[in-house]
Amino acid sequence: MRDVDFVEICLQILNNDLKHFRFVAAFVLIPTIVVFVLFVWVVNPKYAASAIVAPPANSPSMVELLSGMLGGSSSMISLQGLYETGNDEKAVWTILNSWELHYMVVERFNLAEHYGLKGRKRADLLNEFRKNFGLKRNKEEMFFVYFKDADSRLAVQIVEFVLEKADSVFNAFKTRQARQASAYLQSRLDSCKHVLDSLVSDFVNFQMVNDVYEPSMQLDATIKYLSGLQNIREEVDLELNFEKLDRGESSKRYQELLKRMMGVNSAFAGTLNGMHSDIGIIKLQKSPQLYSEFLRRKSEIRIQEAMYKMLRQQSELMRMEEAKRLTNLLVLEPPWKNDKKIFPMCGLILTFTIFVTFFFASLLCNFKECVRSEGLAGSVWT
Numbered sequence: 001m002r003d004v005d006f007v008e009i010c011l012q013i014l015n016n017d018l019k020h021f022r023f024v025a026a027f028v029l030i031p032t033i034v035v036f037v038l039f040v041w042v043v044n045p046k047y048a049a050s051a052i053v054a055p056p057a058n059s060p061s062m063v064e065l066l067s068g069m070l071g072g073s074s075s076m077i078s079l080q081g082l083y084e085t086g087n088d089e090k091a092v093w094t095i096l097n098s099w100e101l102h103y104m105v106v107e108r109f110n111l112a113e114h115y116g117l118k119g120r121k122r123a124d125l126l127n128e129f130r131k132n133f134g135l136k137r138n139k140e141e142m143f144f145v146y147f148k149d150a151d152s153r154l155a156v157q158i159v160e161f162v163l164e165k166a167d168s169v170f171n172a173f174k175t176r177q178a179r180q181a182s183a184y185l186q187s188r189l190d191s192c193k194h195v196l197d198s199l200v201s202d203f204v205n206f207q208m209v210n211d212v213y214e215p216s217m218q219l220d221a222t223i224k225y226l227s228g229l230q231n232i233r234e235e236v237d238l239e240l241n242f243e244k245l246d247r248g249e250s251s252k253r254y255q256e257l258l259k260r261m262m263g264v265n266s267a268f269a270g271t272l273n274g275m276h277s278d279i280g281i282i283k284l285q286k287s288p289q290l291y292s293e294f295l296r297r298k299s300e301i302r303i304q305e306a307m308y309k310m311l312r313q314q315s316e317l318m319r320m321e322e323a324k325r326l327t328n329l330l331v332l333e334p335p336w337k338n339d340k341k342i343f344p345m346c347g348l349i350l351t352f353t354i355f356v357t358f359f360f361a362s363l364l365c366n367f368k369e370c371v372r373s374e375g376l377a378g379s380v381w382t
Contacts, residue, residue: 023364109154203301233264
């Protein structure tokens, strides 16, 4: 018994189909005509309107700004309920997918009557709307918003309405965020100003009580003054010794020099004990402590001044953010009335129908021929 190749099998199948040509033609044409009539005149076509939107640029969050000013301490700021991340893009994505926005569309365009779901529950309307609404990212990482409907003009209007309302809601969100941050900044500003005023007042009292105004300059002046007194004392001491050897201790000159030495020693001791602090001469023994305390207080005032300045700047920025009314969503490609149907795809469906019906028709014809040939072979053997 010889082998049968593939070409012979195909020719045999084609021959069997041709033997039942009318059956095959009817089996293929009738479903094809039914599908054609169904999708051309019965099934409502759907059109799509789409838009490409550039998401808003992520602005620095209040937590990031304030934690930077406060040395990275963001836990206290987070407790105030401020917006913790600067992901404005995620916020817009959430708004576009929110049920509040979707239900606004349902009510604005009366989609309950449009879909024939009048009297149905809100969840049913939202589910029907979300079957036709879509939001995704394209390869350029832009937002791609689309809506499918039997009315191409309505689809365009819905996409435009969604973008307009999403921008309005996001603007309101940013305004609330700025208002909340502004209130927090104002409270911190008032607290910082109170602390700054208290520090300045204490610093002034410290200067007045201790007669400390500029310790470095006062210390230099004190040392120069003491050096001058020491030089005078050494000169007087030399003159005293010379006068004692020359004329003796009973001379008038010697007594004058002795009185002068006593005056210089008294001035020197008084300077060391801080008797001249009212003219800016400080006590050397207390000068390190006073200088350290002076620098500490001055440093605290500078820190509070820098904090107050930064808080004031951020407060003004938040007030400007609260007051502005700008468009945050930039529409790169607006929706337009596209008359090309996206459903049903008649060409593809008809091709698929013809292929499937021909396959089953051919299968039936060859099965019938196979059964008949087996029957003839059985009768020959009997």
